[in-house]
Amino acid sequence: MQINEKQLSQVNNQIQRLIAADNFYGKRLKEAGIDHVSTVEEFLALPFSEKEDLRDAYPLGLMTCKEEEIVRIHSSSGTTGKPVIIPYTAKDVDDWGEMFKRCYEFAGITNKDRIHITPGYGLWTAGIGFQNGCEKLGAMAIPMGPGNTDKQLQMMMDLKSTVLCATSSYALLLAEEIEKRGIGDKICLKKGVIGSERWGEKMRQRISTELGIELYDIYGLTEIYGPGIGINCKYDTGMHIWDDYLYLEIIDPATGRNVPDGEWGEIVITTLVKEGAPLIRFRTHDLSRIIPGECPCGSSYPRIDVISGRSDDMMKIKGVNVFPKQIEEVLAAFPELSSEYQIRISHLDGKDSMRIYVEASGSSDFKALQQKVAAAVKSKIGFTPIVYVVELGFLPRSEKKSKRVIDERFQ
Ligand code: ZN
Numbered sequence: 252m253q254i255n256e257k258q259l260s261q262v263n264n265q266i267q268r269l270i271a272a273d274n275f276y277g278k279r280l281k282e283a284g285i286d287h288v289s290t291v292e293e294f295l296a297l298p299f300s301e302k303e304d305l306r307d308a309y310p311l312g313l314m315t316c317k318e319e320e321i322v323r324i325h326s327s328s329g330t331t332g333k334p335v336i337i338p339y340t341a342k343d344v345d346d347w348g349e350m351f352k353r354c355y356e357f358a359g360i361t362n363k364d365r366i367h368i369t370p371g372y373g374l375w376t377a378g379i380g381f382q383n384g385c386e387k388l389g390a391m392a393i394p395m396g397p398g399n400t401d402k403q404l405q406m407m408m409d410l411k412s413t414v415l416c417a418t419s420s421y422a423l424l425l426a427e428e429i430e431k432r433g434i435g436d437k438i439c440l441k442k443g444v445i446g447s448e449r450w451g452e453k454m455r456q457r458i459s460t461e462l463g464i465e466l467y468d469i470y471g472l473t474e475i476y477g478p479g480i481g482i483n484c485k486y487d488t489g490m491h492i493w494d495d496y497l498y499l500e501i502i503d504p505a506t507g508r509n510v511p512d513g514e515w516g517e518i519v520i521t522t523l524v525k526e527g528a529p530l531i532r533f534r535t536h537d538l539s540r541i542i543p544g545e546c547p548c549g550s551s552y553p554r555i556d557v558i559s560g561r562s563d564d565m566m567k568i569k570g571v572n573v574f575p576k577q578i579e580e581v582l583a584a585f586p587e588l589s590s591e592y593q594i595r596i597s598h599l600d601g602k603d604s605m606r607i608y609v610e611a612s613g614s615s616d617f618k619a620l621q622q623k624v625a626a627a628v629k630s631k632i633g634f635t636p637i638v639y640v641v642e643l644g645f646l647p648r649s650e651k652k653s654k655r656v657i658d659e660r661f662q
Pocket of ligand 1: 486488
């Protein structure tokens with residue numbers, strides 16, 4: 252999926268703005284003596300932007316237009332150090348809303364739907380993004396935000412919400428509550444728009460079956476507008492990405508080079524029309540791949556696979572590189588196990604050890620199962636973890652993102 256002529260000319264507009272604003276990227280371009288790209292090769296020679304660059308620009312160093320044009324800021328989480336602040340112009344907010352509206356449309360959601368929005372409002376891009384798209388579509392927004400499960404379920408029943416917007420963790424929590432309370436027949440949900448974290452096929456199946464809904468994966472990140480830059484269509488063959496607003500590349504995280512379509516790597520995004528804080532070749536650290544070929548829906552928007560993890564998720568244990576997805580794949584092969592698991596890594600007596608807690612889907616011989624799972628993990632990653640099979644519902648449920656890997660070595 253090469254950058255096309257139109258996209259190149261849009262990148263050149265962004266380059267001019269960045270140089271004029273003299274922010275970190277503008278300076279980088281000047282140092283490299285670049286003020287224009289005219290070929291694919293020249294584009295691919297442009298420097299990357301990193302999250303660290305964005306943090307260093309705190310608070311408003313990313314602003315690429317006059318301050319009076321900025322109508323809003325959003326901020327991404329600062330789990331380590333300073334947060335990132337992204338300024339938006341009125342056009343940026345409008346473009347984002349258009350993209351989000353398109354997401355709802357691709358999911359077959361219409362202005363007759365009632366959209367129950369549980370992601371958080373505020374500095375986050377989540378809740379307000381779902382809201383903007385909903386209002387542009389003309390559907391009824393039910394702006395719940397997270398938490399207060401009693402009230403969520405009451406409103407869901409009384410208002411007959413038809414679409415649930417949530418993280419996969421919260422969708423699972425709600426599905427389990429609905430089952431526990433036996434109120435499934437009072438719930439009118441038909442579709443779920445689920446975003447912002449990696450989730451396995453098993454968790455997807457559980458949410459879809461327990462709520463009896465079709466699920467759509469929505470993609471996005473605060474640095475690039477927020478959620479809503481892509482979604483799967485009803486054929487469920489990957490997420491279509493809105494390449495009239497963004498250009499997306501997949502690179503090998505080690506070499507920084509583009510990989511052929513179909514191969515896994517790290518997503519890198521260039522905004523094509525953003526005004527408040529344009530980004531060129533931003534490394535997202537999300538792992539995915541371009542899906543080659545055409546989608547049966549006929550749309551020519553390119554597709555990427557569901558996010559399989561993050562390049563910085565990699566755990567180094569006993570000298571071996573391990574990704575949470577590898578463990579998840581082993582667990583998914585056991586029908587006796589449910590979707591929820593937690594990995595804890597600690598350092599005891601001079602040695603790394605990995606403990607895996609995983610919920611059973613029903614009652615079975617936990618001890619025998621533990622041994623089988625430990626052996627299966629060993630054959631995949633090369634060393635034997637300690638496995639604890641626990642009862643369904645034992646692990647914590649989250650209203651936001653579930654923390655699946657806890658590294659206790661550096662605490
Ligand atoms: Zn499609």
